[in-house]
Structures are given as C-alpha cells and as structure tokens.
Amino acid sequence: xxxxxxxxxxxxxxxxxxxxxxxxxxxxxxxxxxxxxxxxxxxxxxxxxxxxxxxxxxxxxxxxxxxxxxxxxxxxxxxxxxxxxxxxx
Numbered sequence: 017x018x019x020x021x022x023x024x025x026x027x028x029x030x031x032x033x034x035x036x037x038x039x040x041x042x043x044x045x046x047x048x049x050x051x052x053x054x055x056x057x058x059x060x061x062x063x064x065x066x067x068x069x070x071x072x073x074x075x076x077x078x079x080x081x082x083x084x085x086x087x088x089x090x091x092x093x094x095x096x097x098x099x100x101x102x103x104x105x
Contacts, residue, residue, distance in 0.1 A: 032096050039092055045084050052077035058088040 043058035051068035054077045062081075065074060 036093055036096055040089055043088060043092075045081060045088060047077055047081040047084060049073070049077035049080045054078055054081040056081040056085050058085050058092065060085050060089075 037059060040059040041057050041061070044063060045056050045058060047054045047056070048067075050073045052070075052073045053064075053066050054074075055063040055065075056078075057063060060082060062078065065078070067077075068074070
C-alpha cells in the first residue's frame, strides 16, 4: 500500500508543479535597462526586446530580466515547496 501512496503523492506534486508552470507563464516582467526594454514571462520566455540595438546593452537587459523572473518564480514556488528550505530558494 505504501507504493500506491507514494504514486499518489508524486501525481499530486506533478499536478502542483504544472499549475505553478501555468501561473509563471502568465506573469510578465518588464525591465528597462540602459535604453533597452525586455518583456519576459516568469517562466523565462522572452516576449519582446526593444530600444537600443547595442548588443552589450541588450545582453545586460536580458540578464536583468532573467534575474527578476527567477525571483518571481522563487516566490511563486514557495508554497509548493512547503518550507523544504532548498538552497537558493
């Protein structure tokens, strides 16, 4: 019976992870950095990049958007983790 409970628990965790993924896909983060605007979802998909065409500035803006999307994702996942205290979260 223990194996069946474990399977049920795994399915529940998988379903919760899928819910969080859908939630993250719906959250948009806009970062303006050195004349470049990056719009990215919290699941780290770039929606748009506009502004200065300098590649260094674009890379900096994308990296800043990634950092912010990671922070949002970590906050959204806290309830799912149930206080597991994973490093970096």
